[in-house]
Amino acid sequence: MFKLLVVEDDRELNKTVCTYLGQNGYDALGCLGADEAYDAMYGGEVFDLIISDIMMPGTDGFEFAKTVRELDEDIPILFMTARDDFASKQRGFRAGIDDYMVKPVDLDELLLRIEALLRRSKIAHARRIEIGSLILDADEHTAYVDGEEVPLTVREFNIVYKLLSYPKKTFTRSQLMDEFWDGDTTSGLRTVDVYITKLRSKFAGCEDFEIVTVHGLGYKAVLK
Amino acid sequence: MKQVRWLYLLRRYLLFFAIVTFVISCSMMLFLNTVTRATGIEFTEEYVSDAAKATAVNILLLSALLTVIDALRRYFFVTRPVRRIVKAAEQMASGDFSTRVPEMYGIDGFDEIARCFNALAEELSGTETLRTDFIANVSHELKTPLAVIQNYGTMLQKPGLSEEKRIEYAKAVTDASRRLASLITNILKLNKLENQKIFPAGERYDLGEQLSECLLGFEEAWEAKNLDMEIELAEDVCATADRELLSLVWNNLFSNAIKFTDEGGKVSITLTADAEWAVVCVSDTGCGMSPEVGRHIFEKFYQGDSSRATQGNGLGLALVKRVIDLTGAEINVTSQPGVGSTFTVRLRREADGEV
Numbered sequence: 001m002f003k004l005l006v007v008e009d010d011r012e013l014n015k016t017v018c019t020y021l022g023q024n025g026y027d028a029l030g031c032l033g034a035d036e037a038y039d040a041m042y043g044g045e046v047f048d049l050i051i052s053d054i055m056m057p058g059t060d061g062f063e064f065a066k067t068v069r070e071l072d073e074d075i076p077i078l079f080m081t082a083r084d085d086f087a088s089k090q091r092g093f094r095a096g097i098d099d100y101m102v103k104p105v106d107l108d109e110l111l112l113r114i115e116a117l118l119r120r121s122k123i124a125h126a127r128r129i130e131i132g133s134l135i136l137d138a139d140e141h142t143a144y145v146d147g148e149e150v151p152l153t154v155r156e157f158n159i160v161y162k163l164l165s166y167p168k169k170t171f172t173r174s175q176l177m178d179e180f181w182d183g184d185t186t187s188g189l190r191t192v193d194v195y196i197t198k199l200r201s202k203f204a205g206c207e208d209f210e211i212v213t214v215h216g217l218g219y220k221a222v223l224k
Numbered sequence: 225m226k227q228v229r230w231l232y233l234l235r236r237y238l239l240f241f242a243i244v245t246f247v248i249s250c251s252m253m254l255f256l257n258t259v260t261r262a263t264g265i266e267f268t269e270e271y272v273s274d275a276a277k278a279t280a281v282n283i284l285l286l287s288a289l290l291t292v293i294d295a296l297r298r299y300f301f302v303t304r305p306v307r308r309i310v311k312a313a314e315q316m317a318s319g320d321f322s323t324r325v326p327e328m329y330g331i332d333g334f335d336e337i338a339r340c341f342n343a344l345a346e347e348l349s350g351t352e353t354l355r356t357d358f359i360a361n362v363s364h365e366l367k368t369p370l371a372v373i374q375n376y377g378t379m380l381q382k383p384g385l386s387e388e389k390r391i392e393y394a395k396a397v398t399d400a401s402r403r404l405a406s407l408i409t410n411i412l413k414l415n416k417l418e419n420q421k422i423f424p425a426g427e428r429y430d431l432g433e434q435l436s437e438c439l440l441g442f443e444e445a446w447e448a449k450n451l452d453m454e455i456e457l458a459e460d461v462c463a464t465a466d467r468e469l470l471s472l473v474w475n476n477l478f479s480n481a482i483k484f485t486d487e488g489g490k491v492s493i494t495l496t497a498d499a500e501w502a503v504v505c506v507s508d509t510g511c512g513m514s515p516e517v518g519r520h521i522f523e524k525f526y527q528g529d530s531s532r533a534t535q536g537n538g539l540g541l542a543l544v545k546r547v548i549d550l551t552g553a554e555i556n557v558t559s560q561p562g563v564g565s566t567f568t569v570r571l572r573r574e575a576d577g578e579v
Contacts, residue, residue, distance in 0.1 A: 102409075104402075104405040106402070170440045170443055172433060172436040172437055172440065173436075174430065174433050175437075189459065214440070214443065215439075215453045215455045216455050216456070217439055217440055217455060217457075218440065
């Protein structure tokens with residue numbers, strides 16, 4: 001069972017979030033401030049994910065996130081805050097958070113995001129994705145279907161790895177490209193289409209996922 | 225006050241007296257000198273003393289007459305119009321915006337002031353109506369979901385509620401609070417936009433990419449409604465603007481198009497560009513609206529559907545309009561009831577025509 005830490009100074013909100021997470025199979029611990037959270041974290045408990053508010057008495061969320069990030073590079077941190085201005089988001093992500101939600105938070109959406117963050121953190125941790133007969137290994141940049149290696153170029157591998165890290169999420173061409181091409185737009189966004197065509201034919205034998213085109217906007221990987 | 229007025233009158237009288245005396249003395253001396261030179265008759269004191277006294281009285285009377293005429297002129301052409309304008313201004317200061325200054329024909333200057341004043345009053349009364357309407361609308365929109373939450377909260381406290389009912393009530397509470405939340409977010413955003421004076425300088429970015437990213441946020445919505453999405457975005461069209469502000473525009477337009485289109489309908493989004501403008505068109509095959517409705521949709525809390533049956537709070541397009549004005553872009557809408565609507569946003573491209 002995943003252990004989550006909820007840092008939120010409003011008692012009622014903290015309680016409802018923790019209860020809801022509890023109802024959905026997570027073990028959530030509520031803390032009313034950063035100091036309490038530090039105590040909980042270094043009292044020996046290991047958490048899989050942190051949900052934190054920004055505006056709290058004493059240490060604020062930015063500071064808290066920064067401190068946590070300095071001590072633990074991998075733990076996913078999600079900000080849940082009333083502040084919806086870009087500056088706060090920027091400050092948050094620079095402090096090392098992984099996701100940002102604006103209050104009032106839709107609890108179902110919170111669950112989806114936690115799930116995605118945890119999956120992502122697991123993938124980041126293991127550096128490999130296993131879906132049915134398919135195995136992608138990020139260290140070796142290799143893909144196996146039914147134990148047989150599928151020859152991929154580095155770019156092809158990066159695209160399919162990204163798509164499968166977030167199944168069902170649609171990426172625009174430039175989102176798929178940006179990460180690996182260093183903004184080299186001269187190659188044109190249509191190059192991505194070429195890579196996708198190649199990937200589709202290379203993985204034609206794999207029954208576990210397919211790459212779907214979304215209205216000319218981008219691509220997503222759908223698991224079967 | 226009375227004394228001051230009398231002193232004032234006396235001063236004017238003395239002034240007129242001095243002028244009249246000066247003018248008459250000068251003309252008299254000129255006249256008598258000429259007569260003396262021509263005829264050789266010397267005017268000694270005996271000759272003129274009676275005439276001089278009569279002239280003096282004449283001057284006194286003439287000055288009095290001039291003072292009276294001047295006072296009357298002042299009253300009709302200055303005091304009365306000023307009094308009317310002051311009265312109207314006082315009424316407006318006390319909150320009566322329906323008051324107007326009566327027309328003053330031919331009184332130079334004042335007729336213009338009166339016209340300006342009336343235009344100002346017209347504008348103010350319009351703003352005032354809007355403000356009262358705005359408050360009325362805000363309270364209505366805020367209180368309705370609150371009332372729903374309160375009522376269902378009360379009903380939920382009833383013991384022995386069936387599981388089915390409980391879920392139904394709780395769902396109603398969640399929906400109402402969600403509506404309330406989006407309304408408050410919009411009010412705050414709009415308020416911020418209306419009061420913000422300094423805006424960050426625009427950055428240059430790929431418009432098509434931004435549209436794609438915004439559109440993808442609605443993927444689930446259009447899939448749920450099984451909409452036919454027709455998307456054609458020209459490549460490499462850049463805009464220079466505040467990215468965050470413009471995303472408000474796209475999100476609102478897309479959300480409306482999807483919201484008002486019935487299941488199985490069609491929504492099309494195109495991005496085209498010429499040398500001067502980047503044009504984004506968002507069309508739907510939704511319920512459309514009459515030209516009358518079309519004229520008002522950018523106003524706060526205006527909702528084409530007066531029954532307010534469709535979700536939304538009537539602030540989305542007001543936000544859009546505000547952003548469009550701030551970015552110096554243009555928006556217009558064409559619509560036909562029952563056929564659909566098309567919103568067209570035109571963004572000016574770089575003046576140097578650089579792509």
